[in-house]
Amino acid sequence: MSVANTAVSSQxxxxxxxxxxxxDHCGIRDVLDRLGDRWTVLVIVELSKGVRRFRELxxxxxxISQRMLTLTTKRLCRDGLVQRTAYPTIPPQVDxxxxxxxxxxxxxxNALADWSRDHMDAMADARADWDAEQEVPQHSPx
Amino acid sequence: MSVANTAVSSQxxxxxxxxxxxxDHCGIRDVLDRLGDRWTVLVIVELSKGVRRFRELxxxxxxISQRMLTLTTKRLCRDGLVQRTAYPTIPPQVDxxxxxxxxxxxxxxNALADWSRDHMDAMADARADWDAEQEVPQHSPx
DNA sequence: CTGCATCCCACGAGATACTG
DNA sequence: CAGTATCTCGTGGGATGCAG
Numbered sequence: 001m002s003v004a005n006t007a008v009s010s011q012x013x014x015x016x017x018x019x020x021x022x023x024d025h026c027g028i029r030d031v032l033d034r035l036g037d038r039w040t041v042l043v044i045v046e047l048s049k050g051v052r053r054f055r056e057l058x059x060x061x062x063x064i065s066q067r068m069l070t071l072t073t074k075r076l077c078r079d080g081l082v083q084r085t086a087y088p089t090i091p092p093q094v095d096x097x098x099x100x101x102x103x104x105x106x107x108x109x110n111a112l113a114d115w116s117r118d119h120m121d122a123m124a125d126a127r128a129d130w131d132a133e134q135e136v137p138q139h140s141p142x
Numbered sequence: 143m144s145v146a147n148t149a150v151s152s153q154x155x156x157x158x159x160x161x162x163x164x165x166d167h168c169g170i171r172d173v174l175d176r177l178g179d180r181w182t183v184l185v186i187v188e189l190s191k192g193v194r195r196f197r198e199l200x201x202x203x204x205x206i207s208q209r210m211l212t213l214t215t216k217r218l219c220r221d222g223l224v225q226r227t228a229y230p231t232i233p234p235q236v237d238x239x240x241x242x243x244x245x246x247x248x249x250x251x252n253a254l255a256d257w258s259r260d261h262m263d264a265m266a267d268a269r270a271d272w273d274a275e276q277e278v279p280q281h282s283p284x
Numbered sequence: 285c286t287g288c289a290t291c292c293c294a295c296g297a298g299a300t301a302c303t304g
Numbered sequence: 305c306a307g308t309a310t311c312t313c314g315t316g317g318g319a320t321g322c323a324g
Contacts, residue, residue, distance in 0.1 A: 028183060028251075030265070031258040036178035037316075041170060054286055065318055070287055080268025091285040092324080099263055101268075108257050109170075115250050116173040119243055122174070126222025126243075177297070196306055207298055212307060233305045234304080 031105075034079065039064055039072045040110055047082060048106035051097040055098070081105060171195040173247075176221065181206055181214045182249055186240070189224060190248040223247055 034040050039061065046052060046060045058069055073096055076082035081102035087093045098106060176182050176192060181203065187200045199212055215238055219226035223244035229235045240248060 023314060028255040028258050030262055031254060032177060032183055035174060035254075038178075041174055045170070065225070067319085071317090073145050078269050078272045079265045080272070082267075086294075088288085092287090094286060101264055103262070105257065108254050111253065112173060112250050114171050115247065118188040119246070120172055122243055123221045123223075123239040130222070174290085208307075210297060213297090228306085234307090236306060
């Protein structure tokens with residue numbers, strides 16, 4: 001797929017149904033703001049593997065706090081990406097699963113993860129290179 | 143396009159097994175941390191349209207400050223996603239362009255933007271729905 | 285087990301001023 | 305024009321404790 005100088009794919013704003021902000025980045029921010037935080041993506045990835053209970057998520061995502069897990073899942077529910085089901089048992093039991101929309105987002109995220117895996121070495125390399133170039137108060141690069 | 147498993151859509155749920163990358167979330171974080179901040183994505187999108195000078199970027203991205211533009215472009219350069227070219231003229235002139243790797247990332251970002259446009263209405267709807275449900279001590283929404 | 289509230293700190297990011 | 309340096313502030317997010 002040639003993407004060379006022609007931007008990517010849908011740079012051209014659809015004339016009718018879209019183009020609220022004159023600029024190109026209409027609703028991108030909306031999604032990116034969700035994906036931007038530290039945990040949302042990880043929760044989505046985990047839930048893409050199947051239904052999970054609260055504690056299961058917590059254990060599956062090392063480092064997340066209850067607070068953050070609660071907030072994250074709540075936001076995802078609010079956005080219609082995750083469905084929460086609570087059983088009025090004792091002790092209480094709640095499980096979370098992706099909605100169809102959530103699953104389609106998960107696909108995107110996974111594509112990104114794929115890309116990430118494919119390029120992370122190149123990025124690390126470039127970074128090291130750049131760092132070295134900036135860091136030479138003395139000379140003799142090696 | 144990718145290397146390994148694509149599409150998480152198949153809700154594989156190996157019993158007590160982990161997903162694509164063992165247990166950790168590979169380098170997703172690495173990429174997401176970049177995409178997470180407020181401006182990186184917008185800069186990438188803008189640069190996906192072609193070579194841009196510093197001021198051009200600044201004007202093209204309403205709301206960004208010089209500081210943030212400098213930091214963002216610098217990070218992108220460091221990661222090998224953007225190439226910076228400075229001409230020792232007076233006044234100084236610098237331009238930025240995506241590297242091949244940067245362009246491939248731009249494709250991903252654009253796919254995400256695409257998805258976003260496709261689903262933002264559904265998300266807004268779900269959000270309103272959820273909000274209403276939480277906010278109504280009384281019922282009969284008349 | 286789930287979830288919410290509070291305190292608190294670190295960091296992203298805006299505004300402004302200055303250099304080359 | 306391009307970039308750096310400071311100061312400040314809002315907020316994301318960790319730790320802890322309480323409640324259903």
